[in-house]
């Protein structure tokens with residue numbers, strides 16, 4: 118008769134303390150480098166529904182801040198497009214048929230951000246994979262939580278190329294028009 122309460126108390130005693138309660142800090146799960154070979158909303162939806170709290174889409178030398186149309190070129194892209202329409206509906210998806218081919222307008226970050234972001238739940242960091250090179254060798258750096266596109270800076274050696282790109286990021290971080298939005302102290306990180 119008295120066994121059940123005893124077992125319950127034992128389980129309570131074995132339960133490890135929540136570290137966040139002790140430190141006042143909290144862990145968040147995220148991905149700081151991914152590419153958008155398909156529609157960014159599909160990627161955001163996957164990460165959010167798999168319990169991630171932040172995500173950085175970091176494509177090569179590009180930000181999702183301009184009008185861009187994607188042409189469906191093969192059967193695989195047709196399949197992905199049908200999934201996209203199925204998930205978000207024709208009211209949201211913007212496409213047209215031009216000279217017999219389907220063209221889809223990719224949403225900008227400004228357009229899709231409100232669909233996913235929630236305070237303390239899910240955050241999107243504007244990011245870029247700065248894709249530079251030296252003597253034909255690719256040199257890539259991920260710039261996370263940036264305000265504007267950083268063009269590849271080039272340079273006279275591997276270290277010079279890397280340093281010039283880092284300097285471009287630091288210059289943007291420190292410029293007066295770069296503040297605002299999220300915590301400015303954490304903006305502009307390079308990996």
Ligand SMILES: [Zn+2]
Nearest residue numbers: 150151152246
């Ligand atoms: Zn990459």
